[in-house]
Amino acid sequence: MEFQLLIEQFLNGLQFGTMLFLMSAGLTLVFGVMGLINLAHGSFYMIGAFGAALFAEITGSFFIGLISSFIVAMFAGVITEILVIRKLYKKDHLDQVLATFALILIFSEGIRWLFGAYPLYLNIPAELNASVSLPLEIIYSKYRLLIIAIGILIAFFLYILTSKTLLGIRIKAGQNDRGMISVLGVNIKTLYTIVFALGAALAGLSGALIGAIQSVEVGMGEPVLILAFVVIIIGGIGSIKGAFVGALLVGVTDTLGRFLLPELFKLFFDNADANLIGSSIASMSIYILMAIVLIFKPSGLFGERSA
Amino acid sequence: MMKKPVLKIDKLSKSFGAIKANDNLNLNLFKNEIHALIGPNGSGKSTLVKQISGFLKQDSGQIYLEEIDISNYSAEHRSRMGIARSFQISSVINSFKVIDNLRLSLMGRDGGYLNLFSNIYRNKDYSDEAFDLLRIVDLTNKANDLVSTLSHGDKRKLEISLALSMNPKLLLFDEPMAGLDKTSSQLMIDLFKKLKVKAPILLIEHDMESVFALADRISVLDYGSLIASGNEKEIKSNAKVQEVYLGDEN
Amino acid sequence: MMSEKKLNFLILIFLFLVPLFSILLNDIYITTLFSKIVILAIAGIGLNLILGYGGMVSFGHAAFFGLGGYITGILAFHFNNYEPIQILVFEFEGTNQLLFVWIFSLIFSSLLALFIGYFSLRTTGVYFIMITLAFAQMLYYFSISWPTYGGEDGLSLSLRNQIPFLNTMDPITFFYICYVWLIIAIIFVKFILNSPLGISLKASKENDDRVRSVGINPKKVKLISFIISGAITGLAGSLYADLNRFVSPTILSWQMSGEIMILVILGGMFRLYGPILGAFFYIILEQFLGGITENWQFWLGLIILLEVLYAKAGIMSFLIKDKYDEKTSS
Amino acid sequence: MNTLLKIDRLSAWYGDTRVLNEVEIEIKEGEIVALLGRNGMGKTTTLHSVCGIIEKVSGKIFFKNNLISNLPSFEISKLGIGLVPEGRRIFSNLTVEENLIVASRKGYWDLNKIKKIFPRLSERLTQMSNSLSGGEQQMLSIARTLMTNPKMLIFDEATEGLSPNIRNEIWTIISEIKKKEVSIILVDKYLNKIKQIADKLYILDRGENAWNGKPSLLTDQIVKKYLSV
Amino acid sequence: HKKIKVGMITTLSGGGSGLGIDVRDGFLLAVKGDKHFEVIVKDDQRKPDIAVQIADKMIQSDKVDVLTGIIWSNLAMAVVPAAVKQGKFYLSPNAGPSKLAGKGCHKNYFNVAWQNDNLHEAAGGYGNAAGYKNSFILAPNYPAGKDALTGYKRFFKGKIEKELYTKLGQKDYAAEIAQIRSSKADSIFFFLPGGMGISFMKQLSQSGINLPVIGPAFSFDQGILKAVGDAALGVKNTSQWSKDLDNKANKKFVQDFQKEYGRLPSLYASQGYDTGKLLISALNVADVKDQDKFRSALKNANFESTRGSFKFDTNQHPIQDIYVREVIKEGKILTNKIISTGLKNRSNAYVKDCPLK
């Protein structure tokens, strides 16, 4: 095994990590900061991707597609918040689970109704469809570098938004005691609509960005949803820093696990068995990681221990 | 010949980061005694109660209940041994009826909570005993109310009755009078006077009127250390206590 | 509007009569469908013990459901193969006797629940949700990539497992077997809810500190309840495998966990019979809508959504008049 | 002096139980009014109704001649009503400093003044507020409301759990606030102190007005009948 | 003739529903206007337990004569053995798990599509023809994935540089692509159905790796090509059917399908169509209630298949040609063109295990 490849795989892990962060960015706001269990988050991811595919096809411009993904998902977010989510803050966490599960059904089937059952086309523009050479003879896709950059940018933006602005403090206060924060004169209702819509919009944007290198199809949101939850939990709820670190950790564990575990098992088993066992364990690796983190740090790596 | 203390606290310390909440504290509690613990906000009184009851682990030092070193026992173990406490902020089961709170504690006291097959709601002994306890705090008429609909004062009373239900050897009351009206405060004062015969009381309270009416002995904490201990007169006349705690009241 | 007791009674009577309706309507499938409803209800009752009454939101109950199913499948597989099961140096014969199958399912799902619960209960709240999910996902991926028992293809039982003197392949007989288990589960959980363990569980849902200060160890209470819950759900999984004569990793997936959870919430938490109504409503709606439109999931979502937004506490609360807050004590 | 707050035949319910019955209260600008009554007589409910957080009420409430009984609570607050709630209700997932600035509005009270009157808090600005001692949390709750610079302050048992010297500090603050033409509604159990600083007393009994008048008119009989044994 | 009642269990909602919809549409097109047919279609949601329950319903309640429609191997494994045991015919329009071809074959089970390995074997065969010496091969870590790689290896004579199993449902292949880049492989074979394949192809083309790629038709079929986009241009894939197959039945099928549904037919649609036509041919000879006669009529497969010649082997799986297609552009639409025949008259590797004669 060459050293070069190991480095490249490590970079791939980091890259996958930033991608995961991008996917979970919106969820960090809605779930981590607002404390709303939103299973339908993946639906906004999907809506964004479909929005992008649609508008990119109509206008022929990938960038217009990207912008539309943000706007379309934000719009869907506002409507959803006002019609549904708003009625849930007061209710049990579990009612949130049920209602947002229902939203998944509605959104997925709704989209399939509108767009049909086959995946849509969304591809990156030619100017980004190229590789650049990095030091150490590593060749890397331009577009992935762009994703990394956007991921870091959003992380930074969210970090500032939630920990350095009044807005962030107010959302957290609202999560703790909605009645009290409004008695103190904060219009928490509108604030929550805005934040929810922002979360949805970020989900939509990442759906478009990632859909362009993966596939734009109904149901694309659910695996992402679970992954994003894993990331946020490992990092610790409410912490953007945690989500970022968690995402990188999951990315690296997953990528290196897929790559190294089969090799590792070759020391003990013959080739075929090692391949099988190695890749089986690799597919469990992020869940093993999550369980271990939680066993030793029951509120995630950067989570606050609040009752 | 010294009397043996029911509770003995030996060089107890607890810090939170740079804050020394309890600093090498020594304190004891004898039979038939109400020992009041006062001191400025944040001087470490609740922290002490939490350590005695086992909700917080001390950094160093020992706690003895009737000469048994309980410093490393779990909270629930200490409760079963007879250390009963009330919380500074009422801590009762809001989703239960008043009487079921008592059923819970009576059952907890007697152990056997892993029993799956006896019906606790039909246990007549517990019902009777629960009503006796409610009578003591004058809450029988609310026995079947949901705790979440009780007023603040009534919750406090319930909490006291829960402490009593544990057959306590020792009562730790953290501001039991807070939020009580005059009538109820008076009720508590009378009650505590009767109770101390059964089990000595460590009382934390900021309402000086009640403290002076009740305490046989008063200790004053400041920044986690004991700065004075004595009877009402001694405490009132202590200049340091005046300065850090009492102010110009009285 | 009626009292909860009366409604519960009606539910049991109705279920009892299902095979009769089935015969009258000359459609035996109704019975099979209700076997599924009853089985999911048992799983839901298991989950509801810790979810509704204990406040422990397990998003990993598919692990128990699936384990129960796989135990059933594996025992039957080895029975049919005449190959003994090897665990380390021990060898076991497979079996197709339901009584044994059930005992094994109960034992193994309890053990699994002990393991998962022990670690998961170190966390609380949303972290608990996710760590239970994590354990279930590990099992899921394991089952997919472990070839011995079919991997993703799953495992077919050629016949249902047997019980002396009964023909389990007969839909009506099988339905009544499930029905008896439902009754057992209900009685068992009802006992627990009124027992010292039950009251401790309900109390520790709200306030661990209070529970500890009356001398009860809330961790122990929760762990034991978790084990019981896992065992009940595991048994349901075992029945499910026999119902379908088939097991596959899907019953270990997070969607399965979600489905069990959803029918519990849908029916009404804090109510013993809630999961039965939840399962009934969910399955019947799925059948009914699936029959009239290809986009039935859309309508199902819409109906569930309206239910959450406008019913206070599940379907049960639509049908009965006593106040829902009074539920925690009996 | 102008009327600042007028409560007109206020009734309130929790579910189907009525806990207030046609309560009437009036407060003038710069006045301190105390609301008295035994536990559970409806003091908190009255105050919460003013702040717009009781779901089911009837009657009218005017503040600065605006009808506020149908406004959402944040708008009531913006008009200048500040509540120090019973039971503190600090935001336990925020630090002390964040609690202070979360809803602050410009005016006389700012972080510096708060630090001065509550030195204990100033030592703990970055501490998580749920790790504060009970009294410290109470100070934080008071300070948090002061930071909104209200025109009318409501103290619902705001001295609960405070040590005697801090309690005195609060009384002093209240007197000072009054000088700035801020009105205050007080609920507290230290009757002697209340009689000294309040301009007017209202006694509630079982959710109804039982007595009101100047402190000097409060006789032992009335105290005995409505407030103690 | 008496009527025939067909129960179709297929995936109509959620992920992968495109395949089910095509099979259904193909089948319904074939039997359109035929008054003997009563067809009940039910959505299995791609869940095996649901599929089992639908099968129970169709057998117990609707009393169907024939079952068909299942797309996925794992669902087929759940439904087929029990269904045929209860005396129903099952005609598979897609899934062809090896277990049902070998020891587990059954007189009432017919596979009208292929045995799972077929397309992969043809890919291996093509690899030889194209002169590949060293292939990098990958598939998801589940039984069908393992079968796929086994199928390729069965026919490919070159070296296997590396065999990779990926996570089922995985969408990011940066790590795998890095390994491909650093390997000495001269060709890539992959089996990644659905969204997985779309993602892989897009990412592979973005990586700038220029190795020839071969795979089964699943990732390059009509429904999916549009989503893969130009990344697929030039890729070789193996299939027993193609839109441009030059025979009468196929021409009619393609034309009718486009007319009826307004889109180009897919591989799956052709399989559904053939299944329908096969049933009609059997029904012309025998009443479905006369099981033995009907079975032998099915076995004769006396119908005009869209793929030209079509025969059943003794294990009742097709003997057919597997073609190699290349992805091309027709105007603005991506589609496939046959470039050669990968395997001629290919049956499958499991015939000898099947006791049927």
Ligand SMILES: Nc1ncnc2c1ncn2[C@@H]1O[C@H](COP(=O)(O)OP(=O)(O)OP(=O)(O)O)[C@@H](O)[C@H]1O
């Ligand atoms: N978990 C913690 N982390 C940091 N500091 C803490 C923690 N718990 C308590 N403290 C600090 O320790 C000090 C002692 O707190 P404690 O609750 O014992 O005070 P107290 O004497 O009961 O005060 P009060 O009369 O206000 O209730 C306080 O200053 C408090 O801020």
Ligand SMILES: Nc1ncnc2c1ncn2[C@@H]1O[C@H](COP(=O)(O)OP(=O)(O)OP(=O)(O)O)[C@@H](O)[C@H]1O
């Ligand atoms: N959430 C609630 N649900 C039902 N009843 C309630 C609720 N809150 C208060 N009550 C009832 O309303 C009545 C008035 O309560 P309120 O809290 O206004 O009294 P209070 O005068 O503030 O008492 P205290 O001095 O104990 O704070 C009481 O009888 C109480 O039991």
Ligand SMILES: [Mg+2]
């Ligand atoms: Mg304290």
Ligand SMILES: [Mg+2]
């Ligand atoms: Mg009050």
